[in-house]
Amino acid sequence: MRKLWMLALALPLGGCYTVNQAGLGNFITQTVQPGMPLEQALVRMRAEGFYCNTSMxxxxxxxxxxQERLLRGSCVERVDLVRSATSTQTLGKIDVMETRCAKL
Known part of the structure; x- marks a missing residue:
């Protein structure tokens, strides 16, 4: 019975999203890098579940x-991909913005 109780407590916690700003930054720098074609960066970001506004x-x-959080609303992770000053088709800089979470 005790094992069943512990499992019941662990299941809801296993799906919880917690904000890890440093982890997000590391993940993004491993996914996209300055100097790569912007179109390639967009493909990689979309493959990781990001929606990118591709207005020129x-x-x-x-x-x-x-990112959904149980009982506490959702969080939005934001990454700004800045075009190169010399070529609009090249990624020049990556800004990982602060994750914003809804307050319930």
Missing amino acids: AGTVTICTRN
């Missing part, structure tokens, strides 16, 4: 990904 206006492409 401006120099920044905003990519976001929702």
